[in-house]
Amino acid sequence: MSTALDPEAEDTPRRTRRRASGGLGRYILVRFLLIIPTVLILMTMVFFLMRITGDPITAALGGRLTPDQLAQRRAEAGYDRPLIVQYFDYLGGVLRGDFGTTYTDNTPVTEVLTTYGAATFELVVYSLVVALLLGVPLGMIAARTRDRWPDAVLRIIAILGYATPVFFVGLLLKLVFSVGLGWLPVAGRLSTSGQITMSTILNPSPFSLLDALRLGDTELLRDVLGHAVLPAVALGILTGGVFLRLVRTNMIGTLEMQYIESARSRGVAETRLTTRHGLRPALIPIITVMGMQVAMMLGGAVLTETTFEWNGLGYMLAEYMKARDYIAVQGIVMMLAVIVALSNFVVDVIAALIDPRVRY
Template sequence: MSEINSAGGPGSPQNGVLTTGPGVGQLVPPPSTRSRRRGNGLYRYLLVRFLLIFPTIFILVTTVFFLMRITGDPITAALGGRLTPDQLAERRHAAGYDRPIIVQYLNYLGNIARGDFGTTYSDNQAVTKILTSYGSATLELVLYSLVITFLIGIPLGRLAARNRDRWPDAVLRVFAILAYATPVFFLGLLLKLVFSVKLGWLPVSGRISASGEVQMQQILNPTPFYLLDAIRLGSPALIGDVLSHAILPALALGMLNGGVFLRLMRTNLIGTLDRQYIESARSRGVSESRLVTKHATKPALIPVITVMGMQIALMLGGAVLTETTFEWKGLGFMLAQYMTSRDYVAVQGIVMMLAVIVALANFVVDVIAALIDPRVRY
């Protein structure tokens, strides 16, 4: 008996060798080695995903650069109707737009590497200032929209899965299709018409009221986020002002992805509820509500989290229309303005910033998915 105990029991590996069973004599790595391999697999996976950010941004920057140049140089596009031909030629020569396209491209990459994204031609602002001033507004809107997305997608998806093939499931599936298929600008206009014009409950547009802007000026070292500054001031009225302006644009943008998450959650939860370990728990008398909340929800969330990166990219695309509809002055709003004025220097800078946000968001989603599900790492 003492010999068996010292060996760790029949069939246990001794010094990495299996002693009994069909695989007698086979080498089995000790637990420390297996855990080290799992750790190395995670680090290798995260390193590869992080390094993929750079070629993704490079490809997008290159594509946008050459697509912008198809229509001509930025100075002619932005100022062609306001300057004489001689003035245009002088401006083009000073900016280097009369050089070969490959030379312009290499100069552009060099400027980006130094953090210089150029200066807009329509209002003579540094593109970096535009990115820092308006990027926080877009990020704030996306965060609000993600909250709406999860509030719609996760609970309603669970409700639809629990009532599979019954009338609540049918109603929620139709709702998900309508939420995803309705154009975001149409939904935004409809929300404004109902809740702002007809009912007068919420503001029509903007990020904050004029009186709120005056209160915000009292803050020393303000953050880019209005809600954080309102909380720092400790004014419930100002916090309500900020949130009331955010409800309609966040709802319009969040509904777009809420329908997608609802359908994903429903499908994955139904598949999880049909697995053997759920059936075993059900046979032991575990209630259906406990099966859904305690045993099936977490595995069903893994595909939802994986898709989240693509949905954030979709949100940033929808932010252009949402910000324009509600005059929410973020990167999407400014992108529409600069595209109207054909200021391609600003367009290139904003598109590149959006690409960076999407790439970083996908990396964060990959990290979360790898930590939750080890199968993602291999």
């Protein structure tokens, strides 16, 4: 007896796969296009807010030049024109990759971004590593000891972690590990000897860790990582507390599911249940919120870099704001906005790949 295959039944899985791939592609495209208005709105807000107190030349050089010299400089830079004309002129420069030149040190803003942006990127990566190393294991312990004293202690630690100001944590770490114990450097990205060694590199990259690895100099590598420990811990604690609570909450929910109870009844070890079956679902929320945590870290980087004199975008942003160099501030804020927007885009794509429900 022969049976005829239903063509519509055969096409159903194919149509489902095509619809799913189309949904993912459309989702990625929409999320990427949303970066443009996000950055544009923030750039526009910064541009106009920075000019509430006057033009950048008067703000940066007022008191050091005569009124006639200021008027001449303002006319040369085009700041005597209507504000809306200046805005579209600045927007056109940004589209050409020209962010202007700083007034305090006469440096192209693009050079400031490439030179100091790498330092901030390194700090954020180090801090994310610290946050994951702290938040994930401690969150697993809190979930396994739910409603017992270790869980209560860890929850208090998590609250203190993301509630304590990052500059206060940084100062405490410096007092204990640098001033008191003398184990770690108190500030900076490199020691004087490390800077001399770095200056011998041909075609250096903006990443100190990468250059140290290229040289294969263990002493220089120790110097780079030693200077990064305290800033990374100070900033990583902020996010580590958030990760701890996320892992704890989601792992508790996972460990109470039916398939976990079935595995437990068959005699599967509790450690195996936690690490193999409970951890992976608990990590998904961490991935989904990591974009927001990058934004928090960039905000905290301003205070962290200032506390540890870590010459990154945050440190330079504080310096340029003190000097009222609005051109530099605009460029740095826009670069931070782009980093946050791209981070959220990458996180959204990863979340869509892990959980197809995110696409719809």
